[in-house]
Amino acid sequence: GRHENPDSLGVDEINAMLKDGIECPTCSESKWSDARSMDLMFSTRIGSKKGGRVAYLRPETAQGMFMLYPALFRHFKQKLPFGAIQTGKGYRNEISPRQGMIRLREFNMAELEYFIDPDEPPSPDLGVWDEKISLIADPEGAHAGEYSMTISEALSSDIVRHPTVAWFLVRTWDFLVGVGIDPARIRFRQHASTEMAHYADDCWDCEVGGEHGWVECVGIANRTCHDLLSHEQHSGSNQLRAWRQYAKPHIEIRDILSPNGSVMGPAFKGAAGMVMDALKELVEIPDSMPFALTLADGSSVEITDEMVTRRSEEVAVHGEWFTPHVIEPAFGIDRIIWHILDHGYTETEKEGENYSIMRLNQSVAPFDVAILPLFDKDGMDHIARQIWASVNSMPGLRGELDANKSIGRRYARVDEIG
Structure with a gap:
């Protein structure tokens, strides 16, 4: 009754599986209607009544950056590589929104479009990263299986197929660990050829383990030249290219x-x-x-x-004109925030009572310093406020002043907020 990658199945394959007596987990019945395709984009109309035209809420922020490529190319002095980042809302017609911030119809995302010359892709020195990361290779490929290795080893063994993709994989790992995600609960899963988006040559999901199991939080795709070439073919523009200067x-x-x-x-x-x-x-x-x-x-x-x-x-x-390739890391902001809180939250006991602690990384903690005066009188309250004001006047620091109830209660409150 289970399939490792149900998203890769077609309608006929799903219908065939449902006929094998799979039971509904809620009602235990196995009387299924036929599977059917569903449009994950929200449609709307622009304009008034019959004069309006059909439009769709954006499922990703990427296309705006592809449209702005000519301006970006000029801004970066017509030299590759360069990148553009956009954050904003995305909208998808999620069949069953659930699991808090994990499955939403309206969500926050951040995408980077990194434009490169496919003949000279950026190849940073990956040897500076010696941490072993968890990789699940393409189950239909030559290296199927799970691995724990450095990113340099993964690239040299052809598990990761592209040097710039490898660089973004390890940079993503750095970022997530830096904001407080448990490195033991981070893994990278490579898409099978039957699962991969039509525009991608290689694609990896960064999955984070938590309360709801392994959840995709970042997708890193080699989109090749698909987007720029498609825009060029449909618009007739010749400004979606880059110049490659010959040595001779x-x-x-x-x-x-x-x-x-x-x-x-x-x-x-x-x-x-x-x-x-x-x-x-x-x-x-x-x-x-x-x-x-x-x-x-x-x-x-x-x-x-x-x-x-x-x-x-x-x-x-x-030289010659060519269509740049694009490497795209796409971050699900809501899901990352959810897992920062999930991994930072701990319940324990103190003096026979339940005690909650939020262990947030310093880079994302709402407060850096807690000022907890022992007394709120005899001038100590005035001194505490002076210290609090001094801390908050320092760039990048945020202090919390708490003078209510016992010192133990105040310790507990600041432990709860990270």
Whole structure:
């Protein structure tokens, strides 16, 4: 009655499994209706009544950054690699919201789109990380199984297939441990080929163990050039690329169309210069004449045989345009916060009574210092307030002043808030 990865099953496979007598955990019945596909995106309408058009709430923040790629490329001085981070709300039509902050229809996320040259991917020195991390490799791949090894060993043994993906895996591990997640309850699970998103070449989920079992909190995917290429194909834009400079110019023999000025001038008049510039930028020479030539302003003109002369020449090529690849770490903020609290919370006993402690990492604790005066009189309350004000005036520090009830009760309260 169980499947290791039910998300990878199709409708027919699910229906076949349901016929094997699987019982409902609530009512113990096995009378199942047929499985059917469900749209996980929320639809809405933009505009009024019949004049409106269908739109969808975003299931991820990534696409906005792909659309802004030309501006980002200019901002980073037209050099790769570079990245953009966006935080915000995501919306998914979760079938059964449950488990507190784990399964939500509206949730907070943070995504990084890291644009790289696939021929020269960033390959940081992974040897500086000597911690062993838990890895579950692709169950359908050559390295299926569970491993505990350093990230450098995982990359060299081809369990992790890409150096930049490996770098983000270990950086994610660093971040989660740094905010208070128990390193013994962090693992990275590689997607099987049947589970992987259509745009990904490799994908890992960072799963964190807690009250609700192992929960995906971060996804790290090699999205290749899928997104930029799709936007380019549908928009017709040529600004979603990057320039790769060659170390030495390449000499190539190319066919070119040399303009005949005495014919083009009278034919195109003031636009003749624009037509000649468009001919110089022509990459693929048409096999026959006449043909339509698109100009820089988006207009089109017809080029006839007498306007140009076809010839071959040696051209020094100094580089090439290519579509960058993208490595994307996507963080589920709500789920991470949930597990920070889950891993930090401890119940114990003190003097025969239940005693709750929240052991938060200093980097996320709401308070750094507790000021607990023994008395709230004889000037001690004034001194305590001075200390409290002095602490809160220091950049990056936050103090809590508590003068109510017994000192034991106050210790307990500050233990409860981390």
